[in-house]
Amino acid sequence: MPSTPRRAAVIGGNRIPFARANGRYARASNLDMLTTTLDGLVARHGLAGERLGEVVAGAVLKHSRDFNLTREAVLGSRLAPSTPAYDVQQACGTGLEAAILVANKIALGQIESGVAGGVDTASDAPIAVNEDLRRVLVAINGARTVQQRVKLLAKLRPGQIVPDIPRNSEPRTGLSMGEHAAITAKEWGVSREAQDELAAASHRNLAAAYERGFLDDLVTPYLGLTRDDNLRPDSSVEKLAKLKPVFGTQFGDDATMTAGNSTPLTDGAALALLGSDEWAAAHKLPVLAHFVDAETAAVDYVHGRDGLLTAPVYAVPRLLERNGLTLQDFDFYEIHEAFASTVLATLKAWEDVEFAKDRLGLDAPLGPIDRSRLNVTGSSLAAGHPFAATGGRIVATLAKLLHEKGTGEGGRKARGLISICAAGGQGVVAILEAA
Amino acid sequence: MSTDRFRDLSNTALAGRLGVPRVPLLRRYEPGQPLLPGPALVTSVGAGRFAKPIAALVEESGQQVLDAVGEQKLAAVVVDLTAATTLDDLAAARAILTPAVRKLAPSGRLLLLGPDPAEASAGARVEAAATAQALDGLVRTIAKELRAGATANLLVVAAEAPPAAVDSAVRFFLSARSAYVDGQVVRVGVPVGSPRDPGAMDSPTLPEKPLAGRVAVVTGAARGIGAAIADTLARDGATLVVVDIPAAGENLAKVANRTGGTALQLDITAADAPERLIAHLTQRHGRLDLLVHNAGITRDKLLANMDPDRWKAVLDVNLRAQLRITEALLAEGTLLQDGSRIVCVSSQSGIGGNRGQANYVASKAGIIGMVRALAPVVAEKGVTINAVAPGFIETEMTATMPLGTREAGRRVNSLRQGGLPVDVAETIGWLGQAESGGVNGQVVRVCGQSMLGA
Numbered sequence: 001m002p003s004t005p006r007r008a009a010v011i012g013g014n015r016i017p018f019a020r021a022n023g024r025y026a027r028a029s030n031l032d033m034l035t036t037t038l039d040g041l042v043a044r045h046g047l048a049g050e051r052l053g054e055v056v057a058g059a060v061l062k063h064s065r066d067f068n069l070t071r072e073a074v075l076g077s078r079l080a081p082s083t084p085a086y087d088v089q090q091a092c093g094t095g096l097e098a099a100i101l102v103a104n105k106i107a108l109g110q111i112e113s114g115v116a117g118g119v120d121t122a123s124d125a126p127i128a129v130n131e132d133l134r135r136v137l138v139a140i141n142g143a144r145t146v147q148q149r150v151k152l153l154a155k156l157r158p159g160q161i162v163p164d165i166p167r168n169s170e171p172r173t174g175l176s177m178g179e180h181a182a183i184t185a186k187e188w189g190v191s192r193e194a195q196d197e198l199a200a201a202s203h204r205n206l207a208a209a210y211e212r213g214f215l216d217d218l219v220t221p222y223l224g225l226t227r228d229d230n231l232r233p234d235s236s237v238e239k240l241a242k243l244k245p246v247f248g249t250q251f252g253d254d255a256t257m258t259a260g261n262s263t264p265l266t267d268g269a270a271l272a273l274l275g276s277d278e279w280a281a282a283h284k285l286p287v288l289a290h291f292v293d294a295e296t297a298a299v300d301y302v303h304g305r306d307g308l309l310t311a312p313v314y315a316v317p318r319l320l321e322r323n324g325l326t327l328q329d330f331d332f333y334e335i336h337e338a339f340a341s342t343v344l345a346t347l348k349a350w351e352d353v354e355f356a357k358d359r360l361g362l363d364a365p366l367g368p369i370d371r372s373r374l375n376v377t378g379s380s381l382a383a384g385h386p387f388a389a390t391g392g393r394i395v396a397t398l399a400k401l402l403h404e405k406g407t408g409e410g411g412r413k414a415r416g417l418i419s420i421c422a423a424g425g426q427g428v429v430a431i432l433e434a435a
Numbered sequence: 436m437s438t439d440r441f442r443d444l445s446n447t448a449l450a451g452r453l454g455v456p457r458v459p460l461l462r463r464y465e466p467g468q469p470l471l472p473g474p475a476l477v478t479s480v481g482a483g484r485f486a487k488p489i490a491a492l493v494e495e496s497g498q499q500v501l502d503a504v505g506e507q508k509l510a511a512v513v514v515d516l517t518a519a520t521t522l523d524d525l526a527a528a529r530a531i532l533t534p535a536v537r538k539l540a541p542s543g544r545l546l547l548l549g550p551d552p553a554e555a556s557a558g559a560r561v562e563a564a565a566t567a568q569a570l571d572g573l574v575r576t577i578a579k580e581l582r583a584g585a586t587a588n589l590l591v592v593a594a595e596a597p598p599a600a601v602d603s604a605v606r607f608f609l610s611a612r613s614a615y616v617d618g619q620v621v622r623v624g625v626p627v628g629s630p631r632d633p634g635a636m637d638s639p640t641l642p643e644k645p646l647a648g649r650v651a652v653v654t655g656a657a658r659g660i661g662a663a664i665a666d667t668l669a670r671d672g673a674t675l676v677v678v679d680i681p682a683a684g685e686n687l688a689k690v691a692n693r694t695g696g697t698a699l700q701l702d703i704t705a706a707d708a709p710e711r712l713i714a715h716l717t718q719r720h721g722r723l724d725l726l727v728h729n730a731g732i733t734r735d736k737l738l739a740n741m742d743p744d745r746w747k748a749v750l751d752v753n754l755r756a757q758l759r760i761t762e763a764l765l766a767e768g769t770l771l772q773d774g775s776r777i778v779c780v781s782s783q784s785g786i787g788g789n790r791g792q793a794n795y796v797a798s799k800a801g802i803i804g805m806v807r808a809l810a811p812v813v814a815e816k817g818v819t820i821n822a823v824a825p826g827f828i829e830t831e832m833t834a835t836m837p838l839g840t841r842e843a844g845r846r847v848n849s850l851r852q853g854g855l856p857v858d859v860a861e862t863i864g865w866l867g868q869a870e871s872g873g874v875n876g877q878v879v880r881v882c883g884q885s886m887l888g889a
Contacts, residue, residue, distance in 0.1 A: 043688035046697035046719070078692040213681075213707070216700045220684040284719050
């Protein structure tokens with residue numbers, strides 16, 4: 001085992017086009033989508049029959065039958081069945097957290113190759129039985145005599161038929177993610193115009209990326225869908241301005257968040273292929289980028305002053321300090337667009353002098369970024385955001401962007417920052433560098 | 436793929452009693468199958484230099500070789516006529532062939548080897564030229580007269596070609612791999628490039644894996660004939676890079692995974708397509724032993740109604756992309772090596788024309804012109820380039836044709852049926868072997884000796 005950890009290589013990726021919920025993938029399960037995405041990755045890299053170090057993925061919305069989702073996907077794929085797999089789940093941070101786990105094992109020499117990512121369906125979501133009914137059924141199952149069973153059956157009531165449908169809300173606040181984001185947007189004074197501009201840019205950038213063939217080796221069509229169906233290449237600030245606010249409507253005229261500048265519920269899966277440089281060379285595969293470092297943070301959005309989706313604001317300064325970098329030392333910024341306002345509030349927080357002193361404990365704010373380097377091939381507002389799939393999408397995309405760019409200012413290797421906010425007040429961030 | 440119900444019905448006892456013409460079930464290749472299912476007659480007229488090595492080749496495959504027609508049914512008849520120069524020689528050939536064709540078994544193989552009429556003409560050897568040309572007509576006639584799935588083909592062999600030059604062609608035409616290749620005349624010259632694949636130098640040539648160690652690119656591989664080509668080349672041992680447009684990626688991934696190859700989603704008409712293909716090959720393999728230009732589209736309209744978009748789309752995919760990619764690979768200079776092969780998929784419409792397909796036909800005829808022009812150029816690098824021209828092949832595309840058109844297309848050939856995608860694939864696999872260097876600049880029809888464009 002090497003004494004100094006080596007850096008894991010990002011070799012490539014694959015995702016299926018993301019589909020708006022209850023649309024093209026309405027009948028596809030998480031297992032279907034993850035298996036197909038894995039097979040597409042195998043096909044792209046010629047890995048049929050290979051044993052990989054491990055496959056790590058997860059889903060946020062998960063049926064109880066999917067307890068071993070990733071391993072089942074491996075068994076259904078063309079990878080060698082001797083490839084181990086496990087599930088992780090960290091809300092929208094799942095995909096990136098999976099990549100961190102795989103990269104760390106590669107860095108430590110514990111594995112030579114691995115696949116990381118995730119899948120989610122908002123269409124084929126699990127629906128549980130009513131908690132009251134569940135208790136009765138569990139008791140019936142445990143009953144030993146017919147009399148006991150009959151007695152328990154008598155406890156069934158019509159009201160127990162009402163199912164338990166999963167909600168997109170925080171268990172501790174009862175507020176939806178959008179409502180939380182709207183509060184943060186108000187606090188930071190993020191304007192409607194700025195949000196619509198960011199959303200339009202996301203659509204424009206993703207459409208341009210498709211046009212120039214950038215996604216040819218990142219996406220494999222699925223169920224007849226060849227591009228993300230949330231993508232509106234003709235989206236514009238003017239069109240977006242016509243939409244009515246849907247979150248933060250309690251702020252009246254100050255409500256800014258619409259269906260256009262918030263991500264829709266989406267179905268899809270995305271994976272990234274990682275490995276050691278040696279493994280990549282032995283398989284004649286390209287090293288697009290190296291995984292440099294990662295950091296996670298969490299905030300107390302329940303009782304504290306922080307917003308639900310603001311944890312990356314804290315994670316990034318810690319990551320920068322550990323690596324001796326400033327926020328301006330990057331050629332690409334991949335900031336997950338849960339909501340346009342989330343991205344903009346994050347950028348404002350990093351520019352704010354008082355926030356830097358009071359909350360981040362820094363002498364000076366991180367400062368502004370060059371906005372032309374932000375989400376240059378689009379992000380979740382255009383592509384959609386199947387929760388656990390977003391990390392895999394971003395890791396593969398950024399690695400390819402870095403590979404294309406090669407070097408940054410002063411001839412140093414091109415560098416990229418990933419920032420993903422997640423439910424539960426968490427944030428996962430990472431740095432990649434061109435190989 | 437459409438199914439040929441008439442063929443199935445024609446093989447029933449009732450159909451036989453009613454006198455319905457029988458549509459033969461063709462013997463097709465399966466791994467492990469011997470070269471021939473029965474004995475072969477191998478003989479020559481005059482001092483042909485190929486009969487002996489061919490007899491040895493057949494015996495080596497484990498099959499009996501006869502030198503005269505007897506009571507036994509014959510799985511193959513090979514007559515070396517390369518030394519035939521006179522009408523008396525032709526009469527001697529007739530004397531051998533007349534009893535031989537009577538003994539030819541179902542799916543039997545008749546293979547003639549003859550001299551090149553052009554060489555005799557150039558030497559002003561008039562009777563020799565006439566004799567050589569007579570073989571051309573003779574083999575086409577025998578092919579039309581043979582029944583029960585038997586085929587007849589002619590190898591025109593250059594005077595300077597050494598005996599081993601014809602081996603891979605002989606194996607192909609005798610085996611079940613050539614099931615739907617009938618009435619064809621193929622010229623074999625002095626082999627171009629190494630007959631052994633550099634990647635498989637360390638291992639003996641396995642008859643089961645004639646493409647072992649070879650890296651092959653197949654464009655348009657997501658479905659139909661392209662997918663069959665990928666499957667067949669992989670079966671014969673090739674390592675595959677399958678290419679198709681990004682929108683066809685879902686099927687392409689399946690083809691790549693079942694053949695153990697890699698999927699490259701690429702629009703071959705894109706400006707940077709040759710560059711991206713070269714980058715992929717350089718990164719992943721460092722070489723290219725077999726390039727199969729298969730991708731093709733149709734946008735049918737009568738010429739009177741043809742718009743520039745339909746014309747451009749078809750010409751860009753079917754011809755311009757082949758020209759650009761081949762040119763770029765030749766300019767690159769290291770991927771195509773001594774022994775590499777290029778095979779382009781043309782069409783019988785490209786030879787005979789087809790109503791409503793002016794754009795398609797122009798592109799497919801253009802391919803033939805390209806192949807002939809490039810043959811001497813690539814030969815300098817030890818590379819060959821050939822075309823296959825499929826006739827009526829049973830695919831998803833032909834399954835959607837109107838019944839009348841489909842039936843007509845199927846029956847107007849000597850085997851009275853459509854071919855299968857695998858028949859085209861087998862022919863490409865043969866031309867793709869390092870050992871097939873004697874065949875260059877040729878167009879091999881896979882059409883069951885179709886009357887169209889003949």
